[in-house]
Amino acid sequence: MAQRFKVDLGGLVELLSKNLYSGPQVYLREVLQNGVDAITARTDLDPDAPARVRLEPWVDGAGITITDTGIGLTATQAEEFLATIGRTSKRDEVLGEGRAEYLGQFGIGLLACFLIADAVEVTSRSATPGEAPVRWVGLADGTFEVQTLADAEVEIGTTISLKARADATHWVAEETVVTLASDYGDMLPLEVSVRVNAGGQRVWRRISRTRLPWAVAVEKSAEGTEHGSTAPNAHETAMALTNYAEASLGFTPLATISLNVPATGTTGVAYVLPQAVSPGSGRHRVYVKQMLVSGREDTLLPDWAFFVRAVLNSESLTPTASREQLREDEVLLLTREAIGEQLKSWITVTLTEPSPVQARLLETHHLALRAVALASDDMLDVVAQALPFETTQGFTTLAEVAREGGAVRFTPTTEGYRRIAPVARAQGLWVVNGGYVYDADILAKLAHRPGWEVTEMTAGELTQTLEVVGIDREFEVMAALERAKALLAEQDCDVQLRSFAPADVPAVLLRDAEAERRRAISQENEDAGNVWGGLLGSFTDPSDSKPSRTLMLNDTNDSVRRLLAQPHHTSFEAGMNTLYLSALMLAGEGLGSRETGLLSDSLSQLLAAALRTEN
Numbered sequence: 181m182a183q184r185f186k187v188d189l190g191g192l193v194e195l196l197s198k199n200l201y202s203g204p205q206v207y208l209r210e211v212l213q214n215g216v217d218a219i220t221a222r223t224d225l226d227p228d229a230p231a232r233v234r235l236e237p238w239v240d241g242a243g244i245t246i247t248d249t250g251i252g253l254t255a256t257q258a259e260e261f262l263a264t265i266g267r268t269s270k271r272d273e274v275l276g277e278g279r280a281e282y283l284g285q286f287g288i289g290l291l292a293c294f295l296i297a298d299a300v301e302v303t304s305r306s307a308t309p310g311e312a313p314v315r316w317v318g319l320a321d322g323t324f325e326v327q328t329l330a331d332a333e334v335e336i337g338t339t340i341s342l343k344a345r346a347d348a349t350h351w352v353a354e355e356t357v358v359t360l361a362s363d364y365g366d367m368l369p370l371e372v373s374v375r376v377n378a379g380g381q382r383v384w385r386r387i388s389r390t391r392l393p394w395a396v397a398v399e400k401s402a403e404g405t406e407h408g409s410t411a412p413n414a415h416e417t418a419m420a421l422t423n424y425a426e427a428s429l430g431f432t433p434l435a436t437i438s439l440n441v442p443a444t445g446t447t448g449v450a451y452v453l454p455q456a457v458s459p460g461s462g463r464h465r466v467y468v469k470q471m472l473v474s475g476r477e478d479t480l481l482p483d484w485a486f487f488v489r490a491v492l493n494s495e496s497l498t499p500t501a502s503r504e505q506l507r508e509d510e511v512l513l514l515t516r517e518a519i520g521e522q523l524k525s526w527i528t529v530t531l532t533e534p535s536p537v538q539a540r541l542l543e544t545h546h547l548a549l550r551a552v553a554l555a556s557d558d559m560l561d562v563v564a565q566a567l568p569f570e571t572t573q574g575f576t577t578l579a580e581v582a583r584e585g586g587a588v589r590f591t592p593t594t595e596g597y598r599r600i601a602p603v604a605r606a607q608g609l610w611v612v613n614g615g616y617v618y619d620a621d622i623l624a625k626l627a628h629r630p631g632w633e634v635t636e637m638t639a640g641e642l643t644q645t646l647e648v649v650g651i652d653r654e655f656e657v658m659a660a661l662e663r664a665k666a667l668l669a670e671q672d673c674d675v676q677l678r679s680f681a682p683a684d685v686p687a688v689l690l691r692d693a694e695a696e697r698r699r700a701i702s703q704e705n706e707d708a709g710n711v712w713g714g715l716l717g718s719f720t721d722p723s724d725s726k727p728s729r730t731l732m733l734n735d736t737n738d739s740v741r742r743l744l745a746q747p748h749h750t751s752f753e754a755g756m757n758t759l760y761l762s763a764l765m766l767a768g769e770g771l772g773s774r775e776t777g778l779l780s781d782s783l784s785q786l787l788a789a790a791l792r793t794e795n
């Protein structure tokens with residue numbers, strides 16, 4: 181004979197508490213949600229029925245009573261729905277799916293009460309005329325009792341009483357209940373109140389607002405129109421939304437962006453954060469049917485939108501069984517895409533029109549905007565027009581670089597940029613530092629956009645822009661250059677003479693990344709054993725032992741010309757070393773102990789010579 185499964189209620193509650201719910205606090209969400217659903221069912225039949233859920237922490241702090249003015253339960257329904265795990269009255273009987281107007285859908289929520297109590301007592305009166313009130317008591321050991329009551333005074337609706345276990349009284353304390361009810365129920369479209377002590381009196385404090393904050397803002401604007409103002413008052417709307425952010429999220433936003441996805445019944449607001457935040461920190465406050473799902477939701481907005489914090493309500497997104505996350509379904513994908521588009525339009529408009537908001541957005545969220553640029557081609561163009569990048573001619577936009585420089589030349593690393601920046605700058609070349617987070621990727625992506633010419637700039641290319649001195653001049657300074665080369669060979673540095681602007685830069689140091697790589701390999705080659713050394717050796721050309729740096733002396737500079745004119749002067753070495761060291765510093769490299777010693781020696785030699793001359 182077929183037998184029925186038996187359920188170990190204790191084991192099931194343990195499973196829920198450890199694996200599904202984030203903590204015992206969810207009991208309050210579940211009873212609140214049941215009250216709201218019961219009211220929805222009743223007002224469907226009687227739109228004038230009262231709509232109220234009241235939470236009353238016991239005066240002695242031992243428990244809580246929750247009363248709703250919902251549809252109530254008959255004795256038969258209590259037995260069927262309260263005592264059968266997985267049975268719900270909220271499913272569409274034909275489709276077998278949760279009905280859109282209800283929050284609950286699984287038939288397990290009531291079990292959350294056992295997270296804080298050993299007994300759940302439900303007193304209810306059905307809205308069906310002629311039904312007697314009922315009392316149902318379920319115990320954590322898996323037993324229950326149901327009885328009808330003679331009391332004709334019981335009003336339509338349901339009252340749940342929970343006496344907290346000794347270790348769970350914290351969850352029913354007045355302060356906790358106010359916090360939890362405000363968290364879960366502040367947006368609910370009906371009265372949610374908590375009975376609190378105020379100056380020795382017990383009073384009902386309303387927790388839920390009458391309208392969504394963004395709906396209030398729109399309404400206020402409409403009122404303004406009625407009273408003679410010509411257009412909806414955008415300022416008042418923004419103020420209402422800012423007030424909400426300050427009161428509920430704890431910050432004053434840099435700007436507010438209205439969000440509306442009619443296809444999925446999703447509305448809300450994205451607040452631009454007043455400070456920069458790191459990628460991956462997008463956390464949003466998301467409600468489904470005006471009941472909180474999560475204050476730290478991170479799937480409803482695109483990843484790149486980490487510069488905003490959104491508050492959203494959706495009528496058709498679906499929470500998972502834990503009700504603490506959203507189900508990653510088609511509706512979510514569609515909503516996320518639409519929100520992404522709305523954020524992008526706002527960014528586009530804001531970045532196109534100069535304004536104080538634009539300035540603050542660029543200053544605070546340039547990193548996030550770079551992430552946005554990588555997420556879409558349209559935004560790439562917008563960012564290229566508006567976002568400042570480090571260039572050899574100061575911070576400016578890529579569009580400006582293209583206009584002024586003919587093409588966008590960049591170095592993929594900051595190190596590479598520092599190497600060539602001084603020379604490029606002196607030559608009036610526009611070179612972009614692509615070494616910051618996202619920038620090299622942005623430039624690489626831009627290279628494939630029509631209308632853009634984007635190329636990488638190397639030290640070799642730069643050398644070609646420096647004017648070679650004539651053969652006569654080369655001949656004239658040959659001895660001096662030979663001496664300089666011999667001197668700086670110890671510093672792994674070659675010396676060449678070029679003419680370049682500006683004349684007050686005596687010398688620049690160019691580093692050849694490729695030569696440095698070759699040197700590193702041959703150094704390892706020397707250190708390594710036979711087999712490995714031979715393998716490494718195959719990557720390098722043994723004849724190629726050129727220094728990895730070149731000191732480019734500027735032949736238009738007076739000091740350089742004077743020094744080259746006297747290769748045998750006693751101060752030649754000190755002078756050449758000083759040129760080398762100042763070029764090293766100009767290239768943004770710090771001086772090591774060897775260089776510091778060299779600097780000190782050279783300076784004292786120069787000083788001694790100068791003093792000798794004067795005497």
Ligand SMILES: Nc1ncnc2c1ncn2[C@@H]1O[C@H](COP(=O)(O)OP(=O)(O)OP(=O)(O)O)[C@@H](O)[C@H]1O
Nearest residue numbers: 214215218261268269284285286287288289290338
């Ligand atoms: N306050 C209430 N008023 C009327 N009926 C209620 C109330 N609370 C619970 N019920 C009945 O008990 C059933 C089971 O409730 P339970 O909270 O376990 O699940 P659910 O709300 O249907 O779904 P979910 O598990 O998603 O919350 C409900 O479907 C409803 O019929």
